[in-house]
Amino acid sequence: MVNFGGVGYIRGFMVDERNHLSDVGISHKVNVIDKGTVDIPMLQILQPDGSVHSDADMPEIDKEAALKIFRTMHYIRVLDERMVGAQRQGRISFYLACSGEEASIIGSAAALSDNDMIMSQYREQGALAYRGYRTEQFMNQMFSNKLDPNKGRQMPIHYGDKALNFMTISSPLGTQIPQAAGYAYGQKMAGNEALTICYFGEGAASEGDFHAGLNMASVLNCPVIFFCRNNGYAISTPANEQFSGDGIASRGLGYGIKTIRVDGNDVLAVYLATQKAREIALKEHCPVLIEAMTYRLAAHSTSDDPTGYRSKEEEQKWRVKDPVQRFENWMKSKDWLDEEQHKQFVEQTRQEVLAAMKKAEQVDICEIDDLINDVYDAPPWHLKEQLSELKKHISLYPEAYPKTSGRIRHD
Amino acid sequence: MIKMNMLQAINNALITAMTEDEKVMVFGEDVGHFGGVFRATSNLQQQFGKGRCFNTPLTEQGIIGFANGLASQGSVPVAEIQFGDYIFPAFDQIVNETAKFRYRSGGQFTCGTLTIRTPYGGGIAGGLYHSQSPEAFFAHIPGMKIVIPRNPYQAKGLLLASIRDDNPVLFMEPKRLYRASVGEVPEEDYELPLGKAEVVKKGEHITLLAWGAQVEVIEKAAEMAEKDGISCEIIDLRSILPWDAETVSESVKKTGRLLINHEAPQTGGFASEISATVQERCFLYLESPITRVCGLDTPYPLAHEKEYMPDHLKTYEAIKRCVNF
Numbered sequence: 001m002v003n004f005g006g007v008g009y010i011r012g013f014m015v016d017e018r019n020h021l022s023d024v025g026i027s028h029k030v031n032v033i034d035k036g037t038v039d040i041p042m043l044q045i046l047q048p049d050g051s052v053h054s055d056a057d058m059p060e061i062d063k064e065a066a067l068k069i070f071r072t073m074h075y076i077r078v079l080d081e082r083m084v085g086a087q088r089q090g091r092i093s094f095y096l097a098c099s100g101e102e103a104s105i106i107g108s109a110a111a112l113s114d115n116d117m118i119m120s121q122y123r124e125q126g127a128l129a130y131r132g133y134r135t136e137q138f139m140n141q142m143f144s145n146k147l148d149p150n151k152g153r154q155m156p157i158h159y160g161d162k163a164l165n166f167m168t169i170s171s172p173l174g175t176q177i178p179q180a181a182g183y184a185y186g187q188k189m190a191g192n193e194a195l196t197i198c199y200f201g202e203g204a205a206s207e208g209d210f211h212a213g214l215n216m217a218s219v220l221n222c223p224v225i226f227f228c229r230n231n232g233y234a235i236s237t238p239a240n241e242q243f244s245g246d247g248i249a250s251r252g253l254g255y256g257i258k259t260i261r262v263d264g265n266d267v268l269a270v271y272l273a274t275q276k277a278r279e280i281a282l283k284e285h286c287p288v289l290i291e292a293m294t295y296r297l298a299a300h301s302t303s304d305d306p307t308g309y310r311s312k313e314e315e316q317k318w319r320v321k322d323p324v325q326r327f328e329n330w331m332k333s334k335d336w337l338d339e340e341q342h343k344q345f346v347e348q349t350r351q352e353v354l355a356a357m358k359k360a361e362q363v364d365i366c367e368i369d370d371l372i373n374d375v376y377d378a379p380p381w382h383l384k385e386q387l388s389e390l391k392k393h394i395s396l397y398p399e400a401y402p403k404t405s406g407r408i409r410h411d
Numbered sequence: 412m413i414k415m416n417m418l419q420a421i422n423n424a425l426i427t428a429m430t431e432d433e434k435v436m437v438f439g440e441d442v443g444h445f446g447g448v449f450r451a452t453s454n455l456q457q458q459f460g461k462g463r464c465f466n467t468p469l470t471e472q473g474i475i476g477f478a479n480g481l482a483s484q485g486s487v488p489v490a491e492i493q494f495g496d497y498i499f500p501a502f503d504q505i506v507n508e509t510a511k512f513r514y515r516s517g518g519q520f521t522c523g524t525l526t527i528r529t530p531y532g533g534g535i536a537g538g539l540y541h542s543q544s545p546e547a548f549f550a551h552i553p554g555m556k557i558v559i560p561r562n563p564y565q566a567k568g569l570l571l572a573s574i575r576d577d578n579p580v581l582f583m584e585p586k587r588l589y590r591a592s593v594g595e596v597p598e599e600d601y602e603l604p605l606g607k608a609e610v611v612k613k614g615e616h617i618t619l620l621a622w623g624a625q626v627e628v629i630e631k632a633a634e635m636a637e638k639d640g641i642s643c644e645i646i647d648l649r650s651i652l653p654w655d656a657e658t659v660s661e662s663v664k665k666t667g668r669l670l671i672n673h674e675a676p677q678t679g680g681f682a683s684e685i686s687a688t689v690q691e692r693c694f695l696y697l698e699s700p701i702t703r704v705c706g707l708d709t710p711y712p713l714a715h716e717k718e719y720m721p722d723h724l725k726t727y728e729a730i731k732r733c734v735n736f
Contacts, residue, residue: 170515175504216467
């Protein structure tokens with residue numbers, strides 16, 4: 001075996017020596033490695049009050065870019081607040097707010113190129129808004145009307161937009177993690193100057209797909225950023241009942257993945273970390289793991305009441321670390337914020353959300369034919385047969401199926 | 412035409428597809444330089460490079476998850492699961508992701524280019540975990556296609572059609588026939604249609620239906636029955652989902668009798684679906700109950716493999732019972 005700087009060539013194959021044990025140190029004592037042997041610090045640029053740590057690396061960011069991030073954060077606050085209300089009123093069936101995590105999502109999305117694919121879990125509406133998804137588009141999806149690109153098939157918040165390179169969300173947790181590795185591999189093979197970012201929570205990181213995806217991305221050199229929102233809870237399960245290692249970041253090291261831990265409530269830190277991750281992933285054709293430490297200020301979803309499993313005191317402790325307020329303070333310190341203009345923007349957004357909601361709830365659902373479309377590229381015989389039977393049945397009992405009975409086309 | 416066994420025909424189809432379209436990528440456990448544990452992917456890495464034919468870590472959910480992402484990106488993944496018995500860790504990715512990708516996104520994103528190849532079936536002393544025939548689990552998944560060839564000619568033509576079909580296809584290869592089945596295979600590119608059964612032999616008194624390696628079993632039983640003066644019509648279903656109910660029903664309307672044979676356990680097996688559908692479509696034509704000759708409702712055994720299998724003798728006896736009903 002010839003040795004070229006730690007890499008051995010055996011019969012023409014490149015093999016990492018360490019994996020063949022030849023490069024592993026030997027001990028003659030039982031050597032128990034306790035957890036926490038590596039210190040993984042958290043990158044923080046802004047202090048909770050919005051002032052900059054004196055020795056902090058600063059990302060390059062101009063006023064225009066900062067304003068876009070800031071406004072997207074406020075836009076999402078308004079949208080979340082309004083839609084939680086709409087769910088309480090029974091106007092939509094389900095909603096899921098991202099309060100407290102705006103900096104993690106919008107800060108990272110801002111560091112990407114529009115060509116990068118975003119694969120998300122479900123609490124990342126901020127990334128979609130940053131990419132340019134419009135209020136009426138959010139509404140059409142949530143009201144499952146015929147203008148919803150999903151044709152009303154999925155629950156609210158399961159967004160997707162091909163033009164914006166935002167992969168359609170699905171409910172099963174963690175499934176997008178190995179998919180992101182595959183998508184990124186395809187981007188690399190096609191020679192695209194683009195990567196995939198894959199968002200997931202710390203709970204989803206317990207799924208087998210997390211292990212599969214990170215290992216595959218590492219072994220197959222996929223340019224993907226795995227972005228974990230470690231917000232302390234998976235529904236009611238606190239992080240200490242989810243894992244006992246050093247968060248999610250420590251696992252990246254085991255897979256041989258370059259890893260960064262960042263303060264998820266500090267938008268500048270998230271922005272800088274993601275910029276760095278993107279640069280590395282594209283240059284070195286490798287995955288990078290980012291663990292953003294944050295807190296889910298909202299309930300898990302509109303079907304959840306967090307008072308049953310955590311204290312008001314704990315929530316209060318995190319409210320003072322609010323990522324939006326922190327960034328606002330920094331914007332003010334730069335004199336980049338026109339308060340009058342900002343107030344106007346928030347008010348305008350409220351009106352826009354309300355108007356779009358009223359409009360979207362008036363739009364019909366898709367025709368019944370769309371029930372069998374897109375199962376395959378074209379409906380096969382058995383689906384056509386089933387649709388035809390269904391239409392006959394609806395015509396027999398039109399009052400029982402009011403949303404479709406008036407619009408049946410018998411072919 | 413050259414004589415090939417089924418593995419060579421599959422290998423030939425993969426070479427044809429990879430030569431034609433550089434977006435075709437083949438991966439799975441041991442498929443790389445080694446060429447697969449059955450050698451179906453021999454020389455692909457040497458010919459097309461490590462970027463397009465590669466080993467993956469040993470993780471079935473990872474392989475199919477990765478393949479879903481690659482397919483949704485626009486590449487053409489041909490993923491291998493080493494044995495059909497080990498496809499279950501990927502069941503979630505297949506059922507909830509692969510099959511629903513197009514539907515849930517309203518057609519914005521799809522896994523239509525994905526083909527999953529997997530060897531299946533018994534008769535090779537494989538015991539519980541190298542013998543299973545899991546097609547019925549997948550037949551219950553709207554959005555999937557399932558295809559099973561019975562000989563080398565079918566294998567090449569159906570695999571090429573599966574790779575190019577714009578729907579995810581589970582391509583199940585009867586490993587008992589990998590080397591045992593040898594036949595003439597055109598060197599040039601050709602496809603056989605998905606969703607279409609093939610009437611292998613015309614007959615009058617009873618329709619015999621099977622797929623994969625079991626087609627030769629019903630052929631053997633039919634030969635025995637012919638000696639008793641029973642004329643059997645033999646159909647190879649070829650596609651499990653969507654399946655060709657029309658060809659099967661037409662045949663049953665003519666013969667008035669149907670026997671379905673598969674290796675998988677009887678309860679919940681795909682014969683149940685066929686049997687119910689044919690009963691609905693051909694009620695007035697049936698002269699005897701539809702007969703199923705299947706594996707037992709047990710795990711696939713090792714020492715009792717011969718007893719477990721729905722072989723030609725069990726099929727022959729069932730044919731006689733059906734005709735003499």
